[in-house]
Amino acid sequence: MxxxxxxxxxxxxxxxxxxxxxxxxxxxxxxxxxxxxxxxxxxxxxxxxxxxxxxxxxxxxxxxxxxxxxxxxxxxxxxxxxxxxxxxxxxxxxxxxxxxxxYSNQQPQEPKKAKRGRKPIxxxxxxxxxxNSDHDKKTIQMIRNRISAQNSRDRKKTYLQELEQSSALTNKENHLILKQIQELLVSNQEIEQQNNNILKCIKVFKQQCLESDELFALEILKQLDQFQSDTESTASKKVKLN
The missing domain is CATH 1.20.1270 (Substrate Binding Domain Of Dnak; Chain:A; Domain 2)
Incomplete structure (x- = not known):
């Protein structure tokens, strides 16, 4: 019904x-x-x-x-x-x-005393x-569970936002580092090209000194050998960037 x-x-x-x-x-x-x-x-x-x-x-x-x-x-x-x-x-x-x-002579009944240890209603x-206290307890517990679940979702949302911000900052830093690496690669190639040119010049000067019989030419040849050795040593120790 x-x-x-x-x-x-x-x-x-x-x-x-x-x-x-x-x-x-x-x-x-x-x-x-x-x-x-x-x-x-x-x-x-x-x-x-x-x-x-x-x-x-x-x-x-x-x-x-x-x-x-x-x-x-x-x-x-x-x-x-x-x-x-x-x-x-x-x-x-x-x-x-x-x-x-x-009912005419009926005396009004005195109110019953409350049992000891319990307050009268x-x-x-x-x-x-x-x-209905059990029902109210269940309702209160249900409300508490919902509040706890909402707080958990809020904490998770805040944590994810912090991760996203940290990830964005890290990506920005990585982009700057990659840009610096590209610039260093270009600079390294230029230095390597300069070393190669210097070595070529040294070879030419050495050849000319060998063909000359003068004492001054022999002294220049020794200095060129030392300079070539230092240049090749520096080129071998250069950092290889990928």
């Missing part, structure tokens, strides 16, 4: 029972003051389901409206509880109407909350 249809059915039955209770009062209780003990039942014309349940269970109507919109299963159980209480009150007032002598709302 649709819960809204079920609510309307219960509402209609309660209103019908209220009308029946009113007829009993008119027919059978004219001999004593009935309204002193009668609860303030409300009518269908100026009420809704939350108002009726609020009147019967003596609960705050705004609280019941919140329960009806957010916890329909709990609100369904409260409707059934209100229906049972209404029938009990109805039976009690029928007995007061039909057999008033049984002051209102129905508190009892309702305690009855």
């Amino acid at each position: 649709n819960p809204y249809h079920h609510h309307h059915y219960i509402l209609t039955r309660i209103i019908e029972d209220q009308d029946d209770l009113s007829s009993v009062k008119q027919e059978e209780c004219s001999q004593f003051q009935y309204y002193e003990d009668q609860p303030q039942f409300i009518t269908y014309e100026n009420s809704n389901l939350c108002q009726i349940v609020s009147s019967i269970l003596n609960l705050n109507e705004d609280y019941l409206d919140w329960i009806a919109h957010n916890k329909p299963i709990e609100f369904e159980s409260m409707i059934l509880k209100a229906k049972r209480k209404f029938y009990r009150d109805k039976a009690k007032f029928r007995m007061q109407i039909l057999q008033p002598h049984l 002051k209102c129905v709302e508190k009892q309702f909350i305690e009855d």
